Structure formats: structure tokens, C-alpha cells
Amino acid sequence: MTRNTLSPLPLALLGFALAGLTGGGVLWLSGQPGQAGLVWTAGVLPVLLALGVEILRSLRRGEVGLDIVAALSMTAALIFGETLAAAVVALMYSGGTFLESFAQSRAQRAMTQLLSRVPRRATRRQGTLLEEIALAEVRPDDLLLIRQGDVAPVDGTLAAGVAVLDQSALTGESLPVRLARGQAVMSGATNLGEAFEMVATRTAEDSTYAGIVRLVEQAQASKAPMVRLADRWSLVFLAVTLALAGGAWALTGDPIRAVAVLVVATPCPLILAVPVALVGGLSRAARFGVLIKGAQPLEAMAGAKRLILDKTGTLTDGRPQILSVAAQDGFGPEEVLALAAALDQASRHPVAQALVAAATAGGLALPIPEAVAEVPGEGVRGSVAGRPVVVGGLGFVAVQTGSAVAAPAAAPPGAALVAVAVAGRLAGVIVLADGLRAGVPDLLAALRARGIGRITLATGDRRTVAETVAQGVGLDAICADLSPQDKARLVQEERSGGPVIMVGDGVNDAPALAAADVGVAMGARGAAASAEAADVVLLVDRLDGLLSGIEIAQGARRIALQSVMAGIGLSVLGMIAAAFGYLTPVQGAVLQEGIDVAVILNALRALRISPSRAPEPKRG
Known part of the structure; x- marks a missing residue:
């Protein structure tokens, strides 16, 4: 499925407005003001028609937006013959609409990768x-x-x-x-x-995987669209505009003053500044490996109050790591690891690959094994440098050696235990577990400083495993033994305390990611389903990217608010000047263009936001 694709209508309206303003300008300069007025009007009418349709749709939804002011200013300008002013307003409005549409198109959802895995x-x-x-x-x-x-x-x-x-x-x-x-x-x-x-x-239709796909689709369909930031002040601004325009006309009897007020009041600074700042934030975040799929999730990310973290691959590294090597009978830890890794070069088992990676990283020599025989899910037998070696689970090695193999006392809950025997004698036991990512406690503290008030761990693992991994991390709650449906339900419950960010990396996380206000996927190694269901994908396999994304989102939103407030203030001053007759409609339109340039330049500062703990920006 695909949503929020870039519509051709905003681009077409921008083309009409630009062509009308340019063509009318050429005719006016060549001494044909009558024809110029007709061309300017022709460029305005498509924009005005589309604007009217959008206003009707908004009113049916019970929403009143700033688009009404733009429609009034263009209509009034055309009625009273101020066609050039109407053309300028049409260009400003269509340009803002195009930028906003571009920002929304970045929020596209596609399930193709998820479905292709089936x-x-x-x-x-x-x-x-x-x-x-x-x-x-x-x-x-x-x-x-x-x-x-x-x-x-x-x-x-x-x-x-x-x-x-x-x-x-x-x-x-x-x-x-x-x-x-x-x-x-x-x-x-x-x-x-x-x-x-x-x-x-x-x-297939009733199976687990298909059910997860349906959960993702349902959660995405139920997520309400976010109202544009600028529209939150629409009623107040509309009331002030109508009061000034109506008052100027009533007191002076000159309708042109009302037209000038409406033209200056056209909320292009609000319409333009918000998408420019937010799209700037999107671009900046992408340079730091944080792909945010639209302006709406970026704004939601800036205001998030609660965070839910999956365990495996999110809070933890997602790969088995060696915790300890309990060597026995005269063997050293490095020798035990080297023998196990050498034999495991012939296995595709994830634990075997983890042992090989650890030995290689430690600079251990790994000879090529011979006469290898693997029992799937049990272990491997073979010869390493002429010595018979057995590597596998405790029970498998116990059968091969003829003696019991005990688990090390220090092995934590949920750890994988790999026994190693050489020439029929137990050489040692390697303890592996999915380890906590480095710097997690400091990262969570930094997230709390950014406004995250509650942090919850949500995992499908057993509670004992979850509590062992999360010990001392600084979580507010641990929810274990969760199914995909349970995780999605937990997100809905947490939303009662404020906007929720959910971070995960597997298919089992996809429904919860789609249900959250902001779903964040560990995209570097995560499942395609989670990346497609999420609003944000961390392209760098570091949880630090979440902090960078929040800092950039909050910075972009702050800049957007500054631009909005500055635009409103300048527009109100211009409206007052127009009401007293100091500005004609065309002068008001030119002034509004100047305000547009100012707020856009301010909004572009979002492209220079620097997060505090981000990795180096991606080049190119």
C-alpha cells in the first residue's frame, strides 16, 4: 500500500500562478494593461478554485484554517480590480502549498519489502x-x-x-x-x-505472519493526521483580519483599504515557514543517519513525552557476545575460544559465527578444521590442528565426552552456553548473551533531559532475561513476555500520558511502531517490516541516532514557531498600516513578499542544526 504520495496538483497550481504573474507582467510592461489584468486573473482562478474546494473539505471535517484568509484576499482583489495583487497572493499561496505537499510526500508508507519476504x-x-x-x-x-x-x-x-x-x-x-x-x-x-x-x-491467510501484516495496516489506518502547526492560531488570526478589514471599510467607506488589509494578512509566512523549517529538519536529520519520513512525524517527535524500547537489537546489540570463558583442566580462555572458533568456521549457526568473529577480532589464529560433522541445533565435531575437538550445547558435549558438563555459576538467565571438549576432555564453557549497547544509561538520561518523562522496556523475552539485561539502565517499567498484539496494546495505553515514541527492529515490533505517535526502526540490521511501518529509520546502527533525531526535530519545530510568530507580528503591523491607508493592495502584496523572504531565511536555519551526540554527518 502507498499513502501520502506527492500530488501533481500543487505543482500545477504553482505553474498556473507563476505563468499568470509572468505573462501579465510582460503585457503590462508592453503597454497592454487590460490584457495584463485578464492574464493575471486567469492565473489566479485555478488557485482560487482549488483553494475553495479545500476550504469546503476542511469545513466538513469541522476545521477552520488560514486558507480562508488567502481565499478572501484573492476574491476581494479580483472583485475590486486589484488583479496584480491577487496574482502575487496566488503565487505566494501556491508556492506554500507545493512546499507543504512535498513535506507530506516524505511520509509515504510502502509495505512492499514486508510482503516480498512472504x-x-x-x-x-x-x-x-x-x-x-x-x-x-x-x-x-x-x-x-x-x-x-x-x-x-x-x-x-x-x-x-x-x-x-x-x-x-x-x-x-x-x-x-x-x-x-x-x-x-x-x-x-x-x-x-x-x-x-x-x-x-x-x-497462509490465517497464519502468524499475515496477522502481523494486517495489524500494521490497521494501526496505520487508525492514526489520525496531525493538524498543521499554523492552523492552531487560525481562528484568532482570522478574527483579527476580518475586524481590521471591516473596520477600515466601515470607517472610511473605501473598499480598497479592506482589500489591502486582506492582502497583507494573507498567511503565507505561516503557510511557508512551517514546511520550510520542517523539511530543513528532515534534510538535516538524514545527514546524520536519521531518516524521518515526513514533516508530521518530525513535529510529533519534537513533542514526544514517552518512550518504549524493544530489547533485542534495540536496547541490546542484537548479536550474541562473549561474556566469559570458563576454562578447565589446564586450558586457557584464549585457547578454548581459538579451538571453538576454528571448528565453528565450518558452521553457519549464529552462535558459531559470533565465536569466529570474537576470535578474529582478538587476533587469534584459526587453522582450517578437518573431518567436520555438524548435528543441526546440537553441535559440531571435527579436527583442529590434528586434535579432535567437539563444540556445542552442554548435553551434546556431555554425550560426546561421556561425562556431565555443568553450567558456570556466573551464567546469567537467557545466556547461551557453548561447551568445548578436546580429545574427550572438557576444555571449558563459553558464555554468550545479547549484550547491552554501550552508553545506554547516559543516552536515556540525555533523552529525559530532552523531555522524555517515562521510558519502558517492551520485549517478547522472559522477565528474568529482561530484568538482567536492563539492570541499572534507568528504566521506569519493564514489560516482558509480550506478543506483537501486546506491544501494540501497550503503546495505546502509554499514549494516555502523552505522545509516544516506539523503537524496535523486528517484524514483531511492526504493529507497535505503526500504532505509536512516532515509530522508530533500527534500519541498519532491522527487519524490512519494521522499517516500512516506522515513521523514522535509524540508518546508523546506533541508538544515539534517536537522540540526534529528537534534538533536530525539536530545533526545527522551534525555528518554525519563531518564523510563525515573527510572520504574524509583521503581518499585523502591515495590516494596521493598510487599514490607515498607508499601503495599497499591490504595496501590501510586495510587503508580504518581503515578510515571506524573511521568514523563509529564518526557517532555513533548520539546515544548520547540530545535535549534541551525533556521529559525523554522512558525506555527499
């Missing part, structure tokens, strides 16, 4: 034959073959043997899970081990 076909076993069928043809009780690297197309149960699945996109847990016969397989999980067979329990 398999289009499945492999079904019929007796001794395998057949490729369309996903829609899968029915409960069908026997499906899931090859290594395949994504489970529907929910089902494991028919036989074991399966090693990456469910991180669904549960947020970075460590793979090992399933035995009869256990449930969720659609959307990726097969990391050998091929296995599963019995379908649901159709």
Missing part, C-alpha cells in the same frame, strides 16, 4: 512426490518441505526430527531456537539447519 509458493509432499504450489493452495494437514534458508510459509508443527529456526523477525530474540517433533513452527521463521518437514495447521 514466500509466494510452498513445496508440498504428496506420497513420494514433491510439488510446488501457490501459497494460497496450502491447506491444514498438508505436509510441507522447508529447505535450509527457506521461510516457513504458514504455521504448522514439526513432523519429524529437529529444526533450527531463526525467529528473530517474529519474537525479537536473536538466538536461534531448536524445535523437536510436534512443536509449533511459526510462519515467517527462517530455517537455519537441515531441511525438515512440517504439517500445516493454518492457511
Whole structure:
């Protein structure tokens, strides 16, 4: 689905207004004022017509905006023959509308990447034959073959043997899970081990992954659009404008003074300054690796009061990291790691890859293993530099060595334990866990200084794991064992205390990201679903980007407010001068152009906002 695409209408209206003003100017300079007036009028009418349609739509929604002042000024100018002033106002208004439309188009939502991850076909076993069928043809009780690297197309149960699945996109847990016969397989999980067979329990439409897609769509559809910042003062400004224009006409009997007041009052500084400042903030944020998908989420980000953080890949790094190596029987920690990593070079298991990465980063030599045999989900056997080595789970290594292997006493809840045996003797146990990102406590304190009053951890993990990871971080609440629906419900509950930012990186976070006032996705390694559902994507894999984004959003919003207030003040002074006859309609339009230039130049300062803790800007 696609929303908020850039409409061709604003560009067309800008073209009409510019062509009318330019063409009429050429005719006027060539001594044809009558024809010039007709051309100016022709350039104004399309803008006025579109403006009238928009005003009617707004009134039906119960909204009164500043567009009414622009419509009154153009209409009055045309009625009383001030066609040049009307043309200038039309150009100012259509230019502001185009800028605003451009800002909104950046908020486009596309689910193409999420949907493309769903398999289009499945492999079904019929007796001794395998057949490729369309996903829609899968029915409960069908026997499906899931090859290594395949994504489970529907929910089902494991028919036989074991399966090693990456469910991180669904549960947020970075460590793979090992399933035995009869256990449930969720659609959307990726097969990391050998091929296995599963019995379908649901159709594709009723399966877990499709349900998450529907939740995202529903949450996006229910999010109310934000009213333009400038319109919040529309009724007061409209009342002041009508009072000054009507008073000038009534006291002097000169309708041209009322026209001049309306022309000066045309709220182009308000219409222009806000989108320019906010689009400037969008551009500035992008240079620091923070992709904000529109002016509306940027403004919402600036006013957020509550923050909800996913755990895996957000508060934590999202990859297994070595916490300790409990070496035994005369082996040293580095030797244990080197032997395990050398053998694990032959494995694609995420824990094996984490061991290899840690050993390589530590400068350890890793010889090529020989005679390698892997038992999916259990462990690896082989030879390293002529020595027989076994690496795997505690139970697997215990069977290979013929003696029990105990977990280290210091292993935290939820940690992955990898035992290493050499020549039939236990060499040690490596403890891995998904570690907290560096600098998280300081970052959360900085976010509180920026107005975030409550910070909550939301995770699908067990409470003991969540509490261990978040110890001393400075959270206000920890919510564990949450399903995607639970996370979305938590967002709705937190919104009672103010606008909510939700940060996550997996498919399981997508409904909550879409339901939040501002959804923020860790896009560097996060799931496509979360990136598409989110309003903000952190292109740099650092949570610091959230602070940078908030600082830029608040700076852009502050500059927009300054521009609005300055524009209102200058416009009111110009309206008073016009009411006393010191400005003609054309002079008022030129003055308003000058005010436009001033507020736009001020709004462009958003392009120079510098966040306090951001990484170096991206070049180019």
C-alpha cells in the first residue's frame, strides 16, 4: 500500500500562478494593461478554485484554517480590480502549498519489502512426490518441505526430527531456537539447519505472519493526521483580519483599504515557514543517519513525552557476545575460544559465527578444521590442528565426552552456553548473551533531559532475561513476555500520558511502531517490516541516532514557531498600516513578499542544526 504520495496538483497550481504573474507582467510592461489584468486573473482562478474546494473539505471535517484568509484576499482583489495583487497572493499561496505537499510526500508508507519476504509458493509432499504450489493452495494437514534458508510459509508443527529456526523477525530474540517433533513452527521463521518437514495447521491467510501484516495496516489506518502547526492560531488570526478589514471599510467607506488589509494578512509566512523549517529538519536529520519520513512525524517527535524500547537489537546489540570463558583442566580462555572458533568456521549457526568473529577480532589464529560433522541445533565435531575437538550445547558435549558438563555459576538467565571438549576432555564453557549497547544509561538520561518523562522496556523475552539485561539502565517499567498484539496494546495505553515514541527492529515490533505517535526502526540490521511501518529509520546502527533525531526535530519545530510568530507580528503591523491607508493592495502584496523572504531565511536555519551526540554527518 502507498499513502501520502506527492500530488501533481500543487505543482500545477504553482505553474498556473507563476505563468499568470509572468505573462501579465510582460503585457503590462508592453503597454497592454487590460490584457495584463485578464492574464493575471486567469492565473489566479485555478488557485482560487482549488483553494475553495479545500476550504469546503476542511469545513466538513469541522476545521477552520488560514486558507480562508488567502481565499478572501484573492476574491476581494479580483472583485475590486486589484488583479496584480491577487496574482502575487496566488503565487505566494501556491508556492506554500507545493512546499507543504512535498513535506507530506516524505511520509509515504510502502509495505512492499514486508510482503516480498512472504514466500509466494510452498513445496508440498504428496506420497513420494514433491510439488510446488501457490501459497494460497496450502491447506491444514498438508505436509510441507522447508529447505535450509527457506521461510516457513504458514504455521504448522514439526513432523519429524529437529529444526533450527531463526525467529528473530517474529519474537525479537536473536538466538536461534531448536524445535523437536510436534512443536509449533511459526510462519515467517527462517530455517537455519537441515531441511525438515512440517504439517500445516493454518492457511497462509490465517497464519502468524499475515496477522502481523494486517495489524500494521490497521494501526496505520487508525492514526489520525496531525493538524498543521499554523492552523492552531487560525481562528484568532482570522478574527483579527476580518475586524481590521471591516473596520477600515466601515470607517472610511473605501473598499480598497479592506482589500489591502486582506492582502497583507494573507498567511503565507505561516503557510511557508512551517514546511520550510520542517523539511530543513528532515534534510538535516538524514545527514546524520536519521531518516524521518515526513514533516508530521518530525513535529510529533519534537513533542514526544514517552518512550518504549524493544530489547533485542534495540536496547541490546542484537548479536550474541562473549561474556566469559570458563576454562578447565589446564586450558586457557584464549585457547578454548581459538579451538571453538576454528571448528565453528565450518558452521553457519549464529552462535558459531559470533565465536569466529570474537576470535578474529582478538587476533587469534584459526587453522582450517578437518573431518567436520555438524548435528543441526546440537553441535559440531571435527579436527583442529590434528586434535579432535567437539563444540556445542552442554548435553551434546556431555554425550560426546561421556561425562556431565555443568553450567558456570556466573551464567546469567537467557545466556547461551557453548561447551568445548578436546580429545574427550572438557576444555571449558563459553558464555554468550545479547549484550547491552554501550552508553545506554547516559543516552536515556540525555533523552529525559530532552523531555522524555517515562521510558519502558517492551520485549517478547522472559522477565528474568529482561530484568538482567536492563539492570541499572534507568528504566521506569519493564514489560516482558509480550506478543506483537501486546506491544501494540501497550503503546495505546502509554499514549494516555502523552505522545509516544516506539523503537524496535523486528517484524514483531511492526504493529507497535505503526500504532505509536512516532515509530522508530533500527534500519541498519532491522527487519524490512519494521522499517516500512516506522515513521523514522535509524540508518546508523546506533541508538544515539534517536537522540540526534529528537534534538533536530525539536530545533526545527522551534525555528518554525519563531518564523510563525515573527510572520504574524509583521503581518499585523502591515495590516494596521493598510487599514490607515498607508499601503495599497499591490504595496501590501510586495510587503508580504518581503515578510515571506524573511521568514523563509529564518526557517532555513533548520539546515544548520547540530545535535549534541551525533556521529559525523554522512558525506555527499
